[in-house]
Amino acid sequence: MTNEAPLLDASGVEKRFGAVVALKAAALTIRRGEIVALMGANGAGKSTFVKILTGALRADGGHVKIRGTERTVGSPAEARKSGLVPVYQEPSLIPDLDVADNLRLGGTDPAKFTAWMAELGFERFDLTAMIRELPLATLRIIDLARALASEPDVLLLDEMTAALPTDLVEAVLKVVKQQAEAGRSVIYISHRFAEIAAVCHRAVVLRDGLTQGEVPIEDGAEERIVEMMLGEAIKPGETAAQRAAPPPQGTPRAAVKNLGATGKLSDVSFALHPGEVLGVVALEGQGQDELFEVLAGARKPDRGSIEVEGTPRRFTHPADAIAAGLSFVPGNRADALAMQQSVRDNLALPFSARARAWGPINMRREGEVVANTIDRLQIDTRAQGEVGRLSGGNQQKVTIGRWLAHGCDTLLLFDPTRGIDVRTKRQIYPLVRELAASGASVLFYSSELEEIQMACDRCIVIFNGRVVDTMPAAEADEPRLMRAAYGLTGDAA
Amino acid sequence: MTRAKALLRDYPIIPLLILLALLVGTLEIMRPGIVGERWIANTVKFAIPLAMLAACQTLTMLTGGIDLSAAIVATISSFVMATLVPFYGATGAILLSLLPAVAIGLLNGIGVGLFRVHPLIITLGTGLIGTGCLQVYQSTVIATGSEVPEALAWLGTGRTWGFPNALVLFVPFAALILYAQRRTGFGRLLFAMGDNEGAARLAGVRGWQVHLALYALSGLIAGIAGLLYVGLIKAPSLSLAVPLMLPSVAAAVIGGTSIFGGRGGYAGTIVGALILTVLGTMLTLLQMPEGVRRILFGGIILGVAAIHLRLTDTR
Numbered sequence: 027m028t029n030e031a032p033l034l035d036a037s038g039v040e041k042r043f044g045a046v047v048a049l050k051a052a053a054l055t056i057r058r059g060e061i062v063a064l065m066g067a068n069g070a071g072k073s074t075f076v077k078i079l080t081g082a083l084r085a086d087g088g089h090v091k092i093r094g095t096e097r098t099v100g101s102p103a104e105a106r107k108s109g110l111v112p113v114y115q116e117p118s119l120i121p122d123l124d125v126a127d128n129l130r131l132g133g134t135d136p137a138k139f140t141a142w143m144a145e146l147g148f149e150r151f152d153l154t155a156m157i158r159e160l161p162l163a164t165l166r167i168i169d170l171a172r173a174l175a176s177e178p179d180v181l182l183l184d185e186m187t188a189a190l191p192t193d194l195v196e197a198v199l200k201v202v203k204q205q206a207e208a209g210r211s212v213i214y215i216s217h218r219f220a221e222i223a224a225v226c227h228r229a230v231v232l233r234d235g236l237t238q239g240e241v242p243i244e245d246g247a248e249e250r251i252v253e254m255m256l257g258e259a260i261k262p263g264e265t266a267a268q269r270a271a272p273p274p275q276g277t278p279r280a281a282v283k284n285l286g287a288t289g290k291l292s293d294v295s296f297a298l299h300p301g302e303v304l305g306v307v308a309l310e311g312q313g314q315d316e317l318f319e320v321l322a323g324a325r326k327p328d329r330g331s332i333e334v335e336g337t338p339r340r341f342t343h344p345a346d347a348i349a350a351g352l353s354f355v356p357g358n359r360a361d362a363l364a365m366q367q368s369v370r371d372n373l374a375l376p377f378s379a380r381a382r383a384w385g386p387i388n389m390r391r392e393g394e395v396v397a398n399t400i401d402r403l404q405i406d407t408r409a410q411g412e413v414g415r416l417s418g419g420n421q422q423k424v425t426i427g428r429w430l431a432h433g434c435d436t437l438l439l440f441d442p443t444r445g446i447d448v449r450t451k452r453q454i455y456p457l458v459r460e461l462a463a464s465g466a467s468v469l470f471y472s473s474e475l476e477e478i479q480m481a482c483d484r485c486i487v488i489f490n491g492r493v494v495d496t497m498p499a500a501e502a503d504e505p506r507l508m509r510a511a512y513g514l515t516g517d518a519a
Numbered sequence: 520m521t522r523a524k525a526l527l528r529d530y531p532i533i534p535l536l537i538l539l540a541l542l543v544g545t546l547e548i549m550r551p552g553i554v555g556e557r558w559i560a561n562t563v564k565f566a567i568p569l570a571m572l573a574a575c576q577t578l579t580m581l582t583g584g585i586d587l588s589a590a591i592v593a594t595i596s597s598f599v600m601a602t603l604v605p606f607y608g609a610t611g612a613i614l615l616s617l618l619p620a621v622a623i624g625l626l627n628g629i630g631v632g633l634f635r636v637h638p639l640i641i642t643l644g645t646g647l648i649g650t651g652c653l654q655v656y657q658s659t660v661i662a663t664g665s666e667v668p669e670a671l672a673w674l675g676t677g678r679t680w681g682f683p684n685a686l687v688l689f690v691p692f693a694a695l696i697l698y699a700q701r702r703t704g705f706g707r708l709l710f711a712m713g714d715n716e717g718a719a720r721l722a723g724v725r726g727w728q729v730h731l732a733l734y735a736l737s738g739l740i741a742g743i744a745g746l747l748y749v750g751l752i753k754a755p756s757l758s759l760a761v762p763l764m765l766p767s768v769a770a771a772v773i774g775g776t777s778i779f780g781g782r783g784g785y786a787g788t789i790v791g792a793l794i795l796t797v798l799g800t801m802l803t804l805l806q807m808p809e810g811v812r813r814i815l816f817g818g819i820i821l822g823v824a825a826i827h828l829r830l831t832d833t834r
């Protein structure tokens with residue numbers, strides 16, 4: 027067994043984008059039946075490495091051996107033939123086609139695909155659905171099922187789970203494990219240690235494009251990995267139990283009553299107070315997307331009311347919500363970013379939104395605000411001329427940073443730490459707390475349950491378009507949240 | 520090699536300037552002695568109205584749109600102006616003639632911004648309607664005659680110390696556009712809207728306002744370009760600026776503005792307009808049948824656009 031050549035053995039891989047050095051010397055070896063985590067901070071080069079291994083990008087140097095023979099992976103098709111199949115960080119489906127057409131384009135067998143969809147929890151999946159109309163989480167699962175259908179020897183998953191709620195993450199992890207048991211291998215990228223600990227055998231750590239080393243997954247691995255990733259240890263964050271949150275009082279900043287929209291959001295009521303961070307927990311598709319869109323003015327509600335500072339409001343355009351102080355960070359960063367524009371233009375976009383701000387821009391003041399935001403969120407600006415060239419995590423920071431720069435009374439954060447590395451996560455929670463301390467209100471949907479305790483004061487659980495449970499964040503442990511999220515609490519009936 | 524490539528990618532205007540220099544060089548080889556002060560002034564004079572019409576295309580293309588009515592709007596304003604001079608004098612006629620230009624622009628803006636009609640369709644439509652209206656208008660005013668004011672002729676054809684007078688209008692105009700596209704809120708929104716309209720919306724941008732203002736502005740620019748052009752040609756007609764239609768789009772495309780929006784800018788367009796004008800002279804000198812000239816013209820435009828895309832592509 028050990029004599030067998032590794033399935034994939036890459037070493038000294040280099041890649042430059044103009045002046046940006048993305049990879050200096052990346053290395054990774056994987057054998058049959060192994061699940062290897064590829065870890066690294068935002069911008070470390072993980073996605074670039076995956077793209078090189080699967081032929082989407084060409085390396086500037088280094089060696090890639092597949093089953094012992096040296097190869098240059100020239101194209102994605104070639105990689106596929108050698109058994110290397112990726113799921114990239116960004117969905118790779120054509121929005122204006124339906125699922126079946128997308129499968130046809132990739133040469134995927136629909137029967138196998140449907141079987142995998144079922145395995146992943148989507149029974150009798152409708153192949154005529156338009157990609158444009160499907161939620162991001164579903165797109166990710168489609169990407170995965172499509173990759174699985176080609177029976178890869180090495181499956182490369184680049185932050186596949188970042189946009190997924192807990193139940194779907196479970197399904198993905200189960201499939202990943204099955205792959206390994208069947209003698210196939212998986213390269214697994216995620217910023218969530220819980221997932222790494224659950225399925226991976228060892229972790230390969232990248233820092234600034236250089237492979238730092240390997241860590242077997244065992245007790246205490248997390249600290250070692252983090253130290254390798256960042257070059258320093260980080261302090262554990264403060265949790266809700268350590269914060270004394272005074273009970274909210276007075277006029278709420280925003281009061282939502284009996285809100286309903288489409289079939290998904292049926293009847294949601296809650297109050298959000300100044301200085302409060304209210305968590306929202308829900309499984310996939312329980313109406314949380316619609317709730318946030320309605321509050322952001324991006325979707326019209328069918329019924330119910332929204333009051334801001336005690337005054338009823340009706341939003342017909344996001345501009346109305348922004349004028350009322352409600353700013354939205356959507357779950358899918360591609361919805362919020364102008365990918366071909368610079369980091370600066372993207373951060374400053376809300377400043378120009380209103381017609382009265384169409385005149386000359388005060389470049390110096392804008393420059394200061396932008397620099398300040400970049401600094402606060404530690405955005406990696408090596409490729410700042412075009413947001414689309416930033417690493418995924420850094421793009422995410424730009425979507426949040428925009429509203430920090432602009433300022434707002436109420437921040438609607440839909441899974442804001444998607445694809446963000448540990449260090450920045452630990453910076454974002456205090457940032458959210460800081461905003462709250464200065465009087466802002468935050469509505470914080472998270473697909474990562476432990477975030478509720480890290481960032482929130484209270485939380486509501488939504489099931490089937492209704493609020494089924496409300497609890498102080500200090501009591502929001504995972505078992506209780508999961509029970510409520512599956513609709514198993516007393517008042518759900 | 521990679522450094523040179525990176526330079527070209529960061530400053531896409533450089534290869535365009537090189538191309539322009541090459542074309543001028545070739546011309547000089549074809550006809551030694553042709554490239555002189557007079558020739559340059561002449562070329563610039565003809566390039567300016569084209570560059571102004573191409574500004575309409577550049578600005579609308581940044582948002583992913585296009586303004587196919589621009590050349591007709593230019594024709595309308597020039598014709599209306601010339602026929603009104605006998606009644607209202609030069610100033611009055613010029614101001615009045617810009618009204619239909621802005622009106623057509625507003626119509627385009629309403630169609631694109633409020634009714635979400637594709638810019639290609641709506642501007643094609645208003646262009647046709649405009650052509651029709653102009654014919655009706657002509658048949659009612661045919662008797663009164665027309666006149667091109669002195670001032671416009673001076674601006675269009677005159678030279679001072681060897682420089683074309685049109686630069687008096689064009690230099691401030693170009694400076695304003697170049698400044699506005701990157702350093703005003705409106706300019707930034709053009710890029711943002713063309714890149715991702717949904718994202719602009721989520722950031723609080725009301726798209727219809729931008730479209731309305733943009734197409735009205737485009738109409739105004741086209742109108743002014745028409746007045747300048749009639750000063751140059753000195754013979755108002757029902758199809759005055761129409762031949763500039765496709766070249767105005769080509770100038771923007773060669774200049775590196777993407778028809779899909781979000782990418783490009785006016786600097787490239789100006790060079791694009793110069794390239795097309797020089798190319799036009801060259802092909803005229805070749806003394807070939809008109810058909811062959813057109814084939815060459817089209818082929819060269821395609822070639823330049825393709826090469827430009829390759830140079831600025833990142834991967």
Ligand SMILES: Nc1ncnc2c1ncn2[C@@H]1O[C@H](COP(=O)(O)OP(=O)(O)OP(=O)(O)O)[C@@H](O)[C@H]1O
Nearest residue numbers: 043048068069070071072073074409415417418419
């Ligand atoms: N097309 C490109 N042009 C220029 N720079 C690029 C390009 N693609 C990636 N980069 C740069 O290469 C570096 C590595 O990016 P990469 O996407 O591989 O990071 P990552 O480890 O996947 O990060 P994340 O965890 O945020 O997804 C970043 O600095 C990024 O800006």
Ligand SMILES: [Mg+2]
Nearest residue numbers: 073115417418
């Ligand atoms: Mg990545």
